[in-house]
Amino acid sequence: MTELNRSTKTLSRRAFLQGVLGVGASTLLVSYPVLAEEAKSFPIQKTAAEWKQQLTSAQYAVLREHDTERPNTSPFLHEKRAGIFHCAGCNNELYDIATKFESGTGWPSFYQALDGAVGTQSDRSWFVTRTEVHCADCGGHLGHIFDDGPAPTGKRHCINGVALTFQPKAA
Ligand SMILES: [Zn+2]
Numbered sequence: 001m002t003e004l005n006r007s008t009k010t011l012s013r014r015a016f017l018q019g020v021l022g023v024g025a026s027t028l029l030v031s032y033p034v035l036a037e038e039a040k041s042f043p044i045q046k047t048a049a050e051w052k053q054q055l056t057s058a059q060y061a062v063l064r065e066h067d068t069e070r071p072n073t074s075p076f077l078h079e080k081r082a083g084i085f086h087c088a089g090c091n092n093e094l095y096d097i098a099t100k101f102e103s104g105t106g107w108p109s110f111y112q113a114l115d116g117a118v119g120t121q122s123d124r125s126w127f128v129t130r131t132e133v134h135c136a137d138c139g140g141h142l143g144h145i146f147d148d149g150p151a152p153t154g155k156r157h158c159i160n161g162v163a164l165t166f167q168p169k170a171a
Helices: 003-023 050-055 058-061
Strands: 083-087 093-096 118-123 130-135 142-148 156-159 164-169
Touching: 050 058, 050 130, 058 142
Parallel strands: none
Antiparallel strands: 083 093, 083 164, 118 130, 130 142, 142 156
8 A cells, every 4th residue: 555545545534533423533543444244255356456457546445445535525415317326346236316315424325225236244443333335246345324314214325426426317
């Protein structure tokens, strides 16, 4: 990892913690997420070098290294057209914009994924246990799921916009 990547990661994690926990998080920084089932196998398998060639550095950091983008940076926060969000790694269809809602967190938020589109695992980083959510096809990290979402599911899929692409529905 380069020093540049390291400082970018640290900055985004700090912003994430301040946003979510409302604390000055610099004393809480730890190196890497602790994931329960890191070595799951997915239909789409690529080497780190292959992913690096295909993805931007920001996409790679989130999808493959579980980084978190800085809040309020995703243009998808303001996306209003009808359409489907896809995985930026493998183009799997993940979320219909009809299930997107304004969470006020600074990350694109959805109350439901498309059927079978995502998988979850327990993420024990940051001294709390959260539900990590990833693309079911390539395993790319998308974000986390919380239990404070709106009806009908009560779930909030807090997703890094950089892990998504958007395809508007043809008029
Ligand atoms: Zn994917």
